[in-house]
Amino acid sequence: MTQPRIEMKNVRKHYGHNEVVQGVDLKVEDNEVVVLIGPSGAGKSTVLRMMNGLETTTAGEILIDGTDIAKPHVNIDKVREKIGMVFQHFNLFPNLSVLGNVTLAPVELGLMDKAQADQEARHLLDVVGLADKVDARPASLSGGQKQRVAIARALAMHPDIMLFDEPTSALDPEMVGDVLAVMRKLAADGMTMVIVTHEMGFAKEVADRVVFFGDGQILEQGTPTQLFEHPQHERLQSFLEKVLEA
């Protein structure tokens, strides 16, 4: 068996006396799509952000392709080059054009020259259905378009892993479909993905594994069928009832 892409061992995080992540063990294998669900405040976003070092770790190990990024003095920038991240609020760079957003990192980090990066970016923007927005300013785009640019921006670094932090939560309902379609395509192409989302339908359809968080811990995990059809934990049962009702 190959080494897991991500392996978290007994990971903890404190904010003062408040322990928001209480001993999480989680493995993500190559090509696997893992969806993190749970009520807000359960720690799923924090766990996701720990996977690329945006949140510091109080205790435990976080191995990315075997490198423990929870240790001090790790070259976190090198690790991040291989992990794409998509945010709830897109975080596009308003001072750059759409093309500039997508080409910034590969050019700045010397992975490609400008011409090569431009060509690659046009291709990626075509894939996410925004070939005609290459020269647009982020401010002129709709939420759904912004999020697809953000995905293209992350993909331009040719990451091994993509992290999605509630990618559709800030979108108008009619925009959600376009973004999910792009993510679906990525999953089908074999990208390793960790997704925090409230889109249960999408989770059911795309996830290889669903992980349920409560109070900073993993309370239950398994295939979508196991979790959605036969929830064991009482908290998961009541969570699903509330979410599916809505």
Added chain:
Amino acid sequence: MLAGLFAIMTWGMPREQVQAAETYTIGTDVTFAPFEFADKHNQYVGIDIDLLNAIAATEGFKVEWKPVGFNAAVQSLEAGQVDGVMAGMSITPERQAKFAMSDPYYQSGIAMAVARDATIKGLKDLRGKRVAVKTGTASADFANANKAKYGFTTVTFDDSNNVYQDVTTGNSQACFEDFPVMQYGIATGVALRVTNKTPYAANNYGIAVLQSHRQDLLVKINAGLKKLRANGQYDKIVAKYLGDGSQASQAAKTKKTQEGDRSFWGLLQANRATLWAGLVQTLELTVVGILCATVVGILVGLLGVVPNKVAQGVATTFIYIFRGLPMIVLALFIYTGVPGLIHTKIPAFVAGIITLTLNEGAYTAAFVKGGIGSVDGGQMEAARSLGLPWTKAMRRVILPQGLRIMIPSFINQFIITLKDTSILSVLGLLELTQTGKIIIARNMEGFKIWTMVALIYLVIITLLTWLSNYIQKKVR
């Protein structure tokens, strides 16, 4: 860090005492006619100036005059920034202890002047009144020594003109001033009259030099003075400014140094070159000051957002100290305080630029830090999550957005810097404000000259605002 900055800014400056042992730097007042004042050609003239120049010619040394104002001159002497001070300085035991004082060269004393129509006749009539004096002068000492006895209060000013003005406007009912100086002022047109025929507290003027010059400069001065008195040159110099001692002959002598046409346009014409020179100095200070303060401000502001506690501490402390200090205190500290510490003279222009750099730099650093801080935190997270190191993320993503937020603050700071250069007049820099003071010290036309100076500032600020708005439009 501060010491390093001073070291850099003073590095390579000419050391006057090394380059020519024969040239002495002498500090003097800017507004103490008839002893020192700028004539209508903006040349420094007066009894002190002519006398020491004549002594220097006899004894074979050169004088470099520094008209910086009385207080600044004395402080410069204390700090070793100048070799001596000649500014109608009374010989007192305190000064004899601190400096090497020359033989007396002029006998003076104190005059009490009041408004022309005032009923005050003598010291006894001062009960309950307010008396204006110039700071650090023998007149001020005399006022303080007698205010309890005669029951008056005092108010102090830095310039003679302000002292007289306070009496003519009625804020004070009398002023004490050195006798010949008061007579000169009245001859020039100050609407006051002297109440006493003979001076109070008669005293002698002397030249103060550094204790270290007791064996050379002081000896030469005393020898030269003796020669000038013997050969009649001394009397000629005094008569050139005071006539035969009568008010009428003094007025006649005074007229020669004055502008002929006293209208607004006449004064503007007569002082055009002088005001222009002041404006140029103001612009030099402003441009160099803005450049240095902007560079330092951006660097310190960036230091304040680096994810490092020590760097942030340095930035916060810098802002705290230099934004907290009044600029005039900072300027005097650097010009007259620091040289004693580092044993190197700091030229007034350099001291002025350091002051602007630190003070305006602190304000700039504060809004640079704030501007960067106001960029959405998600921007840094997004840039870093792409693998960009902190510096690259800062340069390509955060700074371009932060700078746009800061543009109005920069424009505001440039305008403030221009105005703040006027504070540097305390260092004796001949910028616009100091130029105005000097012209007024000669012709006592406060209202007209300050109007001119104010208008010049407004014109420059208007031009600066237009330029800034034009740049702002280009950037957006």
